[in-house]
Amino acid sequence: MSETQHHASDSTEFHHHSHDGGETRREFLKDAITGTAALTSSLIPDMATAQQHDDHAHAEHGHHTDMTPLLNKELADPFNQNTNNWLDAHEKEWKECFDCSADPVTEVELVCIDERMLMQAQTVSGKRILRMAGSGVLWKNLDELVEAVVAYVTAQAKGRPLSSITVKVSSHVACGAAGIEFGNDKDPDESARVFQRDSIVKQLKTKGINAIHTGDAPMVKGPHTAIAAAVDCTDGRLQRLPSINAFVVSDPDNVPHAIEEALLALKIASGSHAYGEALKQFTFVIFSDPMRPAVAEQITKALQEQTKEFTARGMDIRFVTRTAPAAK
Numbered sequence: 243m244s245e246t247q248h249h250a251s252d253s254t255e256f257h258h259h260s261h262d263g264g265e266t267r268r269e270f271l272k273d274a275i276t277g278t279a280a281l282t283s284s285l286i287p288d289m290a291t292a293q294q295h296d297d298h299a300h301a302e303h304g305h306h307t308d309m310t311p312l313l314n315k316e317l318a319d320p321f322n323q324n325t326n327n328w329l330d331a332h333e334k335e336w337k338e339c340f341d342c343s344a345d346p347v348t349e350v351e352l353v354c355i356d357e358r359m360l361m362q363a364q365t366v367s368g369k370r371i372l373r374m375a376g377s378g379v380l381w382k383n384l385d386e387l388v389e390a391v392v393a394y395v396t397a398q399a400k401g402r403p404l405s406s407i408t409v410k411v412s413s414h415v416a417c418g419a420a421g422i423e424f425g426n427d428k429d430p431d432e433s434a435r436v437f438q439r440d441s442i443v444k445q446l447k448t449k450g451i452n453a454i455h456t457g458d459a460p461m462v463k464g465p466h467t468a469i470a471a472a473v474d475c476t477d478g479r480l481q482r483l484p485s486i487n488a489f490v491v492s493d494p495d496n497v498p499h500a501i502e503e504a505l506l507a508l509k510i511a512s513g514s515h516a517y518g519e520a521l522k523q524f525t526f527v528i529f530s531d532p533m534r535p536a537v538a539e540q541i542t543k544a545l546q547e548q549t550k551e552f553t554a555r556g557m558d559i560r561f562v563t564r565t566a567p568a569a570k
């Protein structure tokens with residue numbers, strides 16, 4: 243039996259939930275994402291196990307942090323007040339966050355979509371950053387993820403040996419994706435680390451990829467505060483953000499997965515461990531690749547369709563698109 247199958251059967255066995263009648267975590271997540279489940283009440287509490295596993299007493303009785311001042315601060319931020327104006331006024335800054343160099347790619351980092359991940363101060367030539375929940379632990383199956391990363395690295399190598407690109411896979415503490423995938427484990431973060439190291443990295447190595455697990459990535463302490471998500475459609479050339487607080491989604495050329503994880507960002511922000519029902523506004527910033535504008539169009543259309551349940555509840559879901567600078 244492959245590791246993928248082990249992983250899948252683990253999910254079936256251990257990821258039952260109080261809401262279900264035998265429904266697995268996977269099916270539930272899928273339902274949540276397509277809008278057929280009561281997602282904010284059922285999906286997010288599990289993330290508490292990862293986000294606050296040192297703090298169960300509080301998790302049982304609602305949030306211990308008063309989120310109102312944090313939400314007001316975010317809403318008052320010029321970026322969130324008028325994202326179009328902000329991006330126009332700061333065009334130089336956000337454009338500098340993309341690697342546009344013709345330098346060969348030598349490094350690819352897999353980092354969580356979590357907005358609390360600390361980003362590098364400068365854009366580095368020849369580096370790509372993929373942003374996936376839990377560095378990939380929520381992919382439907384391991385083989386699919388590994389194949390996607392291998393195809394991605396092969397394309398980035400442009401004929402050079404695959405080993406010329408180092409793939410760094412990171413974990414982080416209080417990972418919501420770990421809570422979703424391994425919520426019934428004693429230490430979901432550790433389960434995610436083990437999966438990243440012993441499944442993702444190991445499988446990538448068997449495919450000739452120079453992959454390493456780099457341990458916990460540095461992050462900001464405290465609850466989720468972002469009310470925006472950036473979706474990078476440039477295959478990982480977006481390396482950082484220009485002083486804005488936002489989740490970042492960037493998949494190895496997988497549109498359905500990018501859509502799923504962008505929705506997950508909205509669900510985290512409107513979940514019980516962030517702002518809950520107090521959240522009335524969320525902005526998606528879609529960075530389109532000038533060479534492949536159809537990708538951004540497809541993602542935007544799908545997100546508009548799949549956020550209708552939020553707008554029906556009176557939430558203001560905003561979409562802002564910008565064309566990323568072209569690579570040289």
Ligand SMILES: [Zn+2]
Binds near residue numbers: 355414418419420
């Ligand atoms: Zn995470």
